[in-house]
Amino acid sequence: QQKDIFGSDAEFRLISLNHGQIGAMMLDKWKFPLEISQCAAFHHKYVTEVKDMELLGIVTMANYISNSLGFGSTRVEPINEDIMRNFSMNFDSLKLIITEISEILSHMEILSIEI
Numbered sequence: 001q002q003k004d005i006f007g008s009d010a011e012f013r014l015i016s017l018n019h020g021q022i023g024a025m026m027l028d029k030w031k032f033p034l035e036i037s038q039c040a041a042f043h044h045k046y047v048t049e050v051k052d053m054e055l056l057g058i059v060t061m062a063n064y065i066s067n068s069l070g071f072g073s074t075r076v077e078p079i080n081e082d083i084m085r086n087f088s089m090n091f092d093s094l095k096l097i098i099t100e101i102s103e104i105l106s107h108m109e110i111l112s113i114e115i
Helices: 007-015 018-031 034-042 053-068 082-087 091-110
Strands: none
Touching: 007 018, 034 053, 053 082, 053 091
């Protein structure tokens, strides 16, 4: 029986790494600060052992919003409620932000502005 797997899970099964881990390794090699490489490594998974939790929350939230708008992953992974709570948000306020961004992108498309 075939089971569909997507995104980071598929990457990990194929090469034992996901794009976040690969990005973190590249950022480390280029001597970016640890808090930046940790954001790349953990933007799909909520962990509490990172140097800058607020920055990880911002990157995770941006990843969720961009995926919800159809950019990047074909699957929108759930966002951790602790991240939203840290930004005084809930699912309704996040949906509103996504709707507003979607409307802005639609207007840009109408005006033929490249995105």
